[in-house]
Amino acid sequence: MVKFLKPNKAVILLQGRYAGRKAVIVRSFDEGTRDRPHCLVAGIKKYPSKVIRKDSAKKTAKKSRVKAFVKLVNFQHLMPTRYTLDVDLKDVVAVDSLQSKDKKVTAAKETKKRLEERFKTGKNRWFFTKLRF
């Protein structure tokens, strides 16, 4: 009876090109546009690779790169998890940033930056590991 598809919830995409990728809900539209309840998610397109202690600074920088995406997804195509990701993406990602290609690219670049700095702090380690299936 508790609403759990709220902003900052970590979810896994189930369908589409990004199936199997982890994402975080940025904004949810419960009464949707016209018919379907959906939400705006920002997720990881390419996970950062495993960084070992032996790596040089240049290599760790290269390995910690994250490629992000922004998408509107129906709730039915998400698997919610018990994890949350407290990263502030509301000012970066908005519905109108999906209207045109370059706006989408800038939104994705900005989320990439925020996600990368979160990855480097070492928190939310579950979110940045690839789901094996």
Next chain:
Amino acid sequence: MVAGKKTKTHESINNRLALVMKSGKYTLGYKTVLRSLRNSKGKLIIISSNCPPLRKSEIEYYAMLAKVGVHHFVGNNNDLGTACGKYYRVSCLSIIDPGDSDIIKTLPGDH
């Protein structure tokens, strides 16, 4: 073990379910159960015993996130359909509004 439980509490569950069917709101079926959990309308989920285990754990996970009780019905989907008064099988159902029944108060000691 199953036969022993079937006597008293089982009949009372059936009675309560019949009352919900008559006076309350419910949805039957996996897709609508998940939908009712997502928009936090469901108050109690009942799963039959032969629900496939992956689906059962998925419903239980959603219910854990939504803090909704799950009751494992003693009986398979045929029995659960009959208990709902339907002529088809029901593998999982979600009670949205119990109506006159007290099924929500008496059941979730169970989980």
